[in-house]
Amino acid sequence: MEVSKKNWDVIVIGTGPSGALIARELSRSGKNVLILEKGKLDYSIHIPKMLRKKEMMFVGKGRTLVRGIRTGGSSVLYYGAAFEPPHELFSKYGIQLVNEVEELKKELPIGPLRNEFIGPAARKLMECAIDLGYNWVKLDKFVYQDLPMTTSFPFAVQWNAVEFVEDAVESGATLLNGAGVNQVILNGNKAIGVKYRVDGQPEQEAYAPKIVLSAGGLGSAQILQNSGIIQAGEGFFCDPLILVHGVMKGIEGGTEIPMGTGMVESKEGFVLTDITLPKLVYQLFSIQALRSHRVFDYHKTISIMVKIKDELGGSIKNNGKIHKNFTEIDKQRMQKGYAIAKEILNHAGAKRVFRTAWTSAHPGGSVRIGELVDSNLQTAYKNLYVCDCSVIPTAWGLPPTLTLLALAKRLAKSLLNGE
Ligand SMILES: Cc1cc2nc3c(=O)[nH]c(=O)nc-3n(C[C@H](O)[C@H](O)[C@H](O)COP(=O)(O)OP(=O)(O)OC[C@H]3O[C@@H](n4cnc5c(N)ncnc54)[C@H](O)[C@@H]3O)c2cc1C
Numbered sequence: 001m002e003v004s005k006k007n008w009d010v011i012v013i014g015t016g017p018s019g020a021l022i023a024r025e026l027s028r029s030g031k032n033v034l035i036l037e038k039g040k041l042d043y044s045i046h047i048p049k050m051l052r053k054k055e056m057m058f059v060g061k062g063r064t065l066v067r068g069i070r071t072g073g074s075s076v077l078y079y080g081a082a083f084e085p086p087h088e089l090f091s092k093y094g095i096q097l098v099n100e101v102e103e104l105k106k107e108l109p110i111g112p113l114r115n116e117f118i119g120p121a122a123r124k125l126m127e128c129a130i131d132l133g134y135n136w137v138k139l140d141k142f143v144y145q146d147l148p149m150t151t152s153f154p155f156a157v158q159w160n161a162v163e164f165v166e167d168a169v170e171s172g173a174t175l176l177n178g179a180g181v182n183q184v185i186l187n188g189n190k191a192i193g194v195k196y197r198v199d200g201q202p203e204q205e206a207y208a209p210k211i212v213l214s215a216g217g218l219g220s221a222q223i224l225q226n227s228g229i230i231q232a233g234e235g236f237f238c239d240p241l242i243l244v245h246g247v248m249k250g251i252e253g254g255t256e257i258p259m260g261t262g263m264v265e266s267k268e269g270f271v272l273t274d275i276t277l278p279k280l281v282y283q284l285f286s287i288q289a290l291r292s293h294r295v296f297d298y299h300k301t302i303s304i305m306v307k308i309k310d311e312l313g314g315s316i317k318n319n320g321k322i323h324k325n326f327t328e329i330d331k332q333r334m335q336k337g338y339a340i341a342k343e344i345l346n347h348a349g350a351k352r353v354f355r356t357a358w359t360s361a362h363p364g365g366s367v368r369i370g371e372l373v374d375s376n377l378q379t380a381y382k383n384l385y386v387c388d389c390s391v392i393p394t395a396w397g398l399p400p401t402l403t404l405l406a407l408a409k410r411l412a413k414s415l416l417n418g419e
């Protein structure tokens with residue numbers, strides 16, 4: 001098919017939760033949708049390949065950042081925690097997401113895990129945290145609890161955005177994999193198309209009256225820079241996290257659904273949850289933390305994740321360079337969360353507790369609402385919209401997927417209403 005000659009109604013760039021949902025809603029309503037996705041369908045966790053594809057990179061000394069360049073975006077790698085958007089924050093920008101969240105909750109498997117799916121480590125942590133006076137509760141998850149549960153890391157029972165991509169294609173959307181978008185084509189102040197390259201072939205063009213960038217917190221900022229919006233990527237957050245591991249008898253480490261329970265300290269700016277990692281990831285973090293001897297402890301490890309809200313800062317460059325210096329406030333937050341994690345693990349009787357280096361998995365805030373996009377998520381260029389983690393307007397600190405889906409639902413409605 002000649003992609004460049006076809007009359008598309010909308011081009012969607014990226015198939016993470018936001019792009020996939022927009023493509024699905026628009027194609028279901030009869031729009032001619034072209035989806036350009038840089039990655040391909042891939043469920044593997046192969047660290048050298050992830051480094052090569054820039055799915056894993058360094059944002060500072062020894063501090064990694066992970067995202068998905070694949071169909072379904074980062075949701076293929078995510079841990080399925082579903083956090084309600086901070087509605088008050090979005091109200092300040094004239095954005096109401098309550099109805100969209102309600103609609104999503106009716107459609108997707110969102111809710112707390114049934115008791116039988118809370119594993120022994122998570123149960124122990126919850127019991128000990130409550131005993132110490134912390135508000136440790138069950139968290140909402142994107143998990144199909146009626147599917148047979150596996151005893152390995154449970155990616156297979158989590159909802160992810162590939163489902164929406166498949167729905168979009170079934171409804172008539174065209175998905176082009178391996179298609180990396182470099183730049184938006186402009187006519188005066190209006191976006192009219194995009195330039196993209198498939199697997200290193202010569203650059204091609206596709207045209208549509210509406211363009212939606214959903215290339216993620218890094219990707220959308222880079223495409224905008226290439227398109228003349230040079231402020232994109234000046235300042236971002238990444239919600240850094242550490243893992244605090246201890247060993248304990250009677251724990252079947254590696255067999256639990258992660259992030260089923262936890263505590264949210266919004267004022268303090270951190271979240272603590274139980275966590276189970278895929279074995280290889282646990283082993284790599286142990287080696288990075290100079291605990292090579294702990295790689296064999298996987299099945300007796302009990303762990304807490306400490307994730308903080310980092311301040312906006314650093315920069316994302318269109319030459320691929322991502323840099324961020326974390327502030328003293330960020331470091332103090334992490335230290336406070338770590339102290340609580342250690343206290344809970346010690347109370348649980350865990351031994352040989354250690355923490356990993358900082359990593360992060362939510363790059364965003366790089367194309368902020370109120371600065372580079374308006375409350376309809378439109379940029380300074382007419383007909384060019386951005387909808388993904390990059391538009392979050394402030395420092396964040398929460399798993400963002402439910403918020404991104406709600407923003408995408410809202411944008412899809414407004415595009416269909418011709419607003
Ligand atoms: C290990 C891990 C665990 C996580 N756990 C949770 C969790 O429990 N709960 C939660 O809510 N969130 C979690 N997240 C975060 C969540 O997955 C992301 O915040 C969310 O997927 C971001 O959605 P997005 O649409 O902004 O971008 P992404 O999902 O990153 O999608 C961007 C898409 O754009 C494509 N793309 C990029 N550049 C280009 C280009 N130039 N041209 C074409 N396509 C391009 C990418 O391939 C990708 O498909 C986790 C993330 C990771 C990595």
